[in-house]
Amino acid sequence: MTQLIPQTGNIPRPFASIVSQPYWDACARGELMFQRCAACNGITHTPAVMCAHCSARDLAWERAAGTGAVYSWTTVWRPQTPDFTVPYTAVVIDMDEGWQMLSNLIGCEHDAATIGMRVAVEFHPITDGVMLPYFRPVA
Amino acid sequence: MPSAFWGKFLEPHRLRRETGGSMAKHPFHDVAIVGVHNTQQARMLEGHDSRSITLEAGLGAVADAGLTPLDIDGVVGVHGADFIYQARIGPVWRSMSQLGIPALLEASAAIATGLASVVLVSAGSAGIYTERTSTAPWTRPTNEFVVSYGMFTAAEFALIARRHMHMHGTKPEALAHVAATIRNNGHVNPEAVYFGRGPFTAQDVLDSRMVADPYHLLDCAMTAEGGCALVLARADIAKDLAKDPVYVLGGNTDHYGPSYQHPPAFELGGRRDPKFINGYAGRRASQMAFAMAGCAPTDVDVCEFYDPFSFEIIRQFEAFGFCGEGEGGDFVMDGTIEIDGRFPITTDGGLMSFSHGGATVQLLQRVIRATQQVRGECATQQVPDVEIALASGGGAGALFNDVMLLGASQA
Ligand SMILES: [Zn+2]
Numbered sequence: 001m002t003q004l005i006p007q008t009g010n011i012p013r014p015f016a017s018i019v020s021q022p023y024w025d026a027c028a029r030g031e032l033m034f035q036r037c038a039a040c041n042g043i044t045h046t047p048a049v050m051c052a053h054c055s056a057r058d059l060a061w062e063r064a065a066g067t068g069a070v071y072s073w074t075t076v077w078r079p080q081t082p083d084f085t086v087p088y089t090a091v092v093i094d095m096d097e098g099w100q101m102l103s104n105l106i107g108c109e110h111d112a113a114t115i116g117m118r119v120a121v122e123f124h125p126i127t128d129g130v131m132l133p134y135f136r137p138v139a
Numbered sequence: 140m141p142s143a144f145w146g147k148f149l150e151p152h153r154l155r156r157e158t159g160g161s162m163a164k165h166p167f168h169d170v171a172i173v174g175v176h177n178t179q180q181a182r183m184l185e186g187h188d189s190r191s192i193t194l195e196a197g198l199g200a201v202a203d204a205g206l207t208p209l210d211i212d213g214v215v216g217v218h219g220a221d222f223i224y225q226a227r228i229g230p231v232w233r234s235m236s237q238l239g240i241p242a243l244l245e246a247s248a249a250i251a252t253g254l255a256s257v258v259l260v261s262a263g264s265a266g267i268y269t270e271r272t273s274t275a276p277w278t279r280p281t282n283e284f285v286v287s288y289g290m291f292t293a294a295e296f297a298l299i300a301r302r303h304m305h306m307h308g309t310k311p312e313a314l315a316h317v318a319a320t321i322r323n324n325g326h327v328n329p330e331a332v333y334f335g336r337g338p339f340t341a342q343d344v345l346d347s348r349m350v351a352d353p354y355h356l357l358d359c360a361m362t363a364e365g366g367c368a369l370v371l372a373r374a375d376i377a378k379d380l381a382k383d384p385v386y387v388l389g390g391n392t393d394h395y396g397p398s399y400q401h402p403p404a405f406e407l408g409g410r411r412d413p414k415f416i417n418g419y420a421g422r423r424a425s426q427m428a429f430a431m432a433g434c435a436p437t438d439v440d441v442c443e444f445y446d447p448f449s450f451e452i453i454r455q456f457e458a459f460g461f462c463g464e465g466e467g468g469d470f471v472m473d474g475t476i477e478i479d480g481r482f483p484i485t486t487d488g489g490l491m492s493f494s495h496g497g498a499t500v501q502l503l504q505r506v507i508r509a510t511q512q513v514r515g516e517c518a519t520q521q522v523p524d525v526e527i528a529l530a531s532g533g534g535a536g537a538l539f540n541d542v543m544l545l546g547a548s549q550a
Contacts, residue, residue: 007289014283024283046284046401053410071404072305074297075352080289081273090294090351092402102402104288115305132287 002087002110006124006134009083013127020047022061027131032066032121034099035059043099066121067138068095073105073113089113093135107136165431166251167244168550171377171384173257174204174370175507180332180494184265184364189497193218193263194225196366200259204370205381211370213255215242216262217499231255237262239502239532240541241392246371256373263366264497275362277498282400292447293351293359295403296536299418300353300450302405307465311353313472314449315344317484318358318491320476321446325488328519332363333492344449358449360490360501367496367503369510374549385513388527388550389431390543391424398537405535419458421531421540426460432544434527436461439544441522442482443509443530445502446489451534452476458540459529478520486512486520502541505530509545 016024026033035044035051038060042053050057071092079086089105091113103121105113119135126132176199178192187195193216201208208226216222217237223229232255236242246258268275278292285295303309319339326337339357347356377384395407395417405418415423429435436459444455453467461482462470476484487493487508495501509528511517527546533539 007287011289012281012286014287015281016283020283071402072298072302074294074301074354076289076294076350077348077352078274078293078350078356080279080286080291080294084289088289090288090290090298092298092404100402100404102284102288102290115301126287130287 004087004089004106004108004110006106006132007084007088007126009085010127011083012081013130014132019049023047024130026061026063027123027133030123030131032064032133033061034064034097036062043097045099045101065096068093068119070105070113070115070117070119071100072115075110075113091119091135093119103133103135105136106134112137164433164550165389167247167387167389167431169374170247170250170371170387171374172369172387172506172510172545173372173377173380173382173384174200174202174206175510176200176203176368177330177494177504177507178263178366180330180363180365180496182332182363187265187364189264189267190218190221192265192364192366193261194222196263196368197222197259197261200261200368200370203382204372206257206370210257211259213246213249213258215246215258215260218261218263219259222259222261237499239499240390240506240530240543243369243371243503243506243543244390244392247387247390250371250373256376258371259368260371260503261366261368262500262503264500265364267497268362280399284401285399290399292399292536293354295399296448296451296534297351297354298403299405299454299535300448303418303450303454304353307468309450309453309468311345312341313453313468314353314358315341315355317452317471317476318344318449321485321489322357322492324478324486324520325492328488328493331488331493332361333488336492354448360447360495361492363494363496365494365496365500367500367507369503369507383514383547385510386546386549388434388544388546389428390541391427392541393420393422393424393539395420395538398539401538403536403538407538417535417538418454419464420533420535420538421455421458421542422460424540425458425542428542428544432527432546432550434544438527439482439529440525441486441509441512441528442484443486443505443512443528444484445505445531445533446485446491447534448536452484454535455531455540459542478522483520483522486517486522502532505532506543506545509543513545513547
């Protein structure tokens with residue numbers, strides 16, 4: 001059994017685009033953000049120029065509750081690069097506001113993930129001090 | 140003086156009348172595959188780089204058709220410009236397209252619309268994957284929303300498979316049976332990179348080390364190097380060449396966005412027609428392809444499905460309408476997919492055992508094998524009397540799936 005923890009090696013870090021910069025700036029503050037459409041109220045992620053639901057360009061950043069449920073998961077044993085410590089568990093999360101994001105699961109055993117498992121976001125520094133959103137099981 | 144061959148190019152409309160014209164219901168039906176070639180495939184190809192192996196592949200396909208480079212008036216593929224220049228065949232039509240079945244359909248469209256008459260489509264890769272402690276470079280784009288989570292193709296596709304297993308109870312044994320079947324096709328194929336590595340049982344697959352749960356090592360495609368190419372020609376030209384023409388009956392492509400940047404969700408759909416979800420990528424394309432061809436899944440004799448990961452075969456049987464949603468796991472366990480079954484799959488060993496030559500090579504190789512099956516020239520695992528073959532490329536973990544139907548007879 002292996003307890004899943006944030007990566008501590010020199011893993012590849014994300015580089016923001018013009019569009020996604022506010023998302024990563026929020027992560028640095030410990031906040032998870034998504035874009036909401038002023039025209040249709042729909043939520044868009046990953047960060048985009050237009051609304052995924054109506055193509056309108058009136059997207060405003062909004063802070064997420066940071067809670068959701070596991071939609072799918074895979075525990076990885078062959079690392080993407082040797083800088084990653086295995087095993088690690090990649091998850092797609094159904095966020096409570098009604099959007100999905102990809103992340104890694106921490107704070108449980110490597111075989112503990114289940115679809116529907118309740119999780120909450122927390123931020124941990126990786127390469128260059130970039131704050132990366134991870135998810136931990138919650139009751 | 141133009142050769143007799145070139146005369147056909149110079150007077151296409153007269154020739155069409157002489158041969159009675161075409162009864163084609165779709166413009167693609169005026170197009171046939173006339174030449175195919177795989178270069179040597181290997182884990183590492185000594186003495187080659189991507190350009191050299193691609194050019195070698197192109198020459199091989201031209202020779203297979205009984206043609207010379209001078210007969211080519213259209214070129215598609217990543218090193219296509221090099222072929223044009225080195226063979227000094229310019230000016231010719233060229234497309235920048237480089238991705239598998241979409242490139243072949245673009246070549247078919249170019250022929251059908253008269254932009255070109257004989258088109259070379261080639262791909263090749265060597266010397267790209269050198270840093271072996273990481274996964275292959277084409278499996279792990281450096282996108283900001285995936286890279287720091289350790290994502291690469293196996294993990295992306297695992298998230299899709301897991302979802303299907305959750306919804307439908309699809310079992311790891313079914314995935315393993317698919318992988319063993321494909322690997323055994325490669326085991327007996329002397330041209331396969333993993334020739335002689337088997338035979339494999341489903342239990343061997345389940346016993347191999349885990350890569351990205353539920354995918355064990357033997358559920359996954361390999362990495363290799365190699366080149367391949369196809370020559371397509373207008374049907375009236377195709378009739379007189381070295382090999383029997385293999386006709387384009389239909390095809391289309393389903394794409395949902397860039398691969399490996401966004402959460403790979405089974406239920407990801409679009410606003411244009413929400414019933415076509417990413418988990419069944421290829422459904423719309425296959426329905427359009429079957430409509431073009433005037434046939435149905437029950438008419439298919441061999442399924443040259445793209446096999447990046449074992450579950451993708453199950454998914455494609457459901458997406459293409461060979462069985463219902465959620466039934467694919469049982470469908471593949473009934474003796475259906477073996478070489479003497481109703482729908483033999485991936486008969487050269489596919490991406491798991493024949494070759495996976497980089498970012499784009501293997502995306503053409505399902506169509507090459509389908510062509511060889513329709514010709515009846517496979518040295519191993521030839522399915523008897525193939526009239527119609529279905530080839531595919533891509534998968535739901537990559538947010539796309541492309542299909543192409545080939546036939547021994549013109550539609
Ligand atoms: Zn909107």
